[in-house]
Every structure is written in structure tokens, then in C-alpha cells.
Amino acid sequence: MRKIVMASALVPAVLALAACGSKQPQDDTPSDGAAEEPAVAVTFADLSGDAASGERVFGQCRACHLVEEGKNAVGPSLYGVIGRDAGSIEGFRYSDANANIGVTWTPEVMYEYLEAPREFMPGTRMAFPGLKNPQDRADVIAYLDAADD
Numbered sequence: 001m002r003k004i005v006m007a008s009a010l011v012p013a014v015l016a017l018a019a020c021g022s023k024q025p026q027d028d029t030p031s032d033g034a035a036e037e038p039a040v041a042v043t044f045a046d047l048s049g050d051a052a053s054g055e056r057v058f059g060q061c062r063a064c065h066l067v068e069e070g071k072n073a074v075g076p077s078l079y080g081v082i083g084r085d086a087g088s089i090e091g092f093r094y095s096d097a098n099a100n101i102g103v104t105w106t107p108e109v110m111y112e113y114l115e116a117p118r119e120f121m122p123g124t125r126m127a128f129p130g131l132k133n134p135q136d137r138a139d140v141i142a143y144l145d146a147a148d149d
Contacts, residue, residue: 042134044111049142057136058143061128067147075126080148081105082141097123107141114140 058067064075071077076092083106087099101121103109113120114137116130131137 044108044138044141047135047138049138049140049145051139051142051146053136054139054141054143057131057140060131061140064126064128067144069148078144078147082107082110082145082148095123095125097121098125107145110141110144111137 061075061078064073065078066073067078069077069079071079072089072092076089076094083104086101086103086105087094098121105113111134114131115134117124117126117128118130131140
């Protein structure tokens, strides 16, 4: 009985302290003292791609894609991909999603696709999770665009 009395005496005090904390405004300032900037959407038009950096980033894609004309691997050749219709390489077995999406791989479309391929094209067989860094995407696009020159 004594333990119950003591515990029940603590409950109002704990609740009062908890309520006091919730009335204080939250300080969202990072621990280093700098205020966080709000997230800003970055579009392809905001960036300049660097083909040399894009070649380095493209290393993540080389396990499945080549940038040589007529040479497919697990994924289709990306030679001349900028300006090409999705699912259009003769003889490559595309997923239904890719073959039927009806898009042309413009730099802007490629930029959006490379961020999250499975979200952009549900049903694709491409397992790559995407390039989250906007500059990396712009650089890869510059590399792919320059690779067929």
C-alpha cells in the first residue's frame, strides 16, 4: 500500500512537469548555431552539367549499362539516349513499363527519372535506387549527351 501511495503522489508532479515543457516554443536551431535553410526544389534548368564529373558518377551505372553504340548489357546501351524514345532499342527486352511509357529521354525527363527510377516508372526492372544529388544527375546527363559526339 505504501508504494502505491508514493507512486500516486508522483504522478501529478510528473504530469505538471511534462505539461510545462510542452508550453515552451521549440528551438529548431541546429546545434552548431546556424539556422537551417528551407528546402528549395532544384530543377534541371538550375544546373550546368559537367561531363567529366558525370563520367565519374556514371561508374554507378556501368554494372548494367554501356555507352557504346549497339552494345547492350543487363540494361540497354545508353549511347544516344538523350533524345531517344524510351523502350526503342530494337532487340532489347524492355519491361512493359519502359516499352509503353511513351516518353522521350530529354534532359529534363532524364533528370526526373534518375532521381527515383521506380517512382518515375512503376514496373521498371531497373533496380538502381537513383541519384538523389541534383548535380550528380545533371553531370550524368551531360556525360551521356557528350558520349555520342
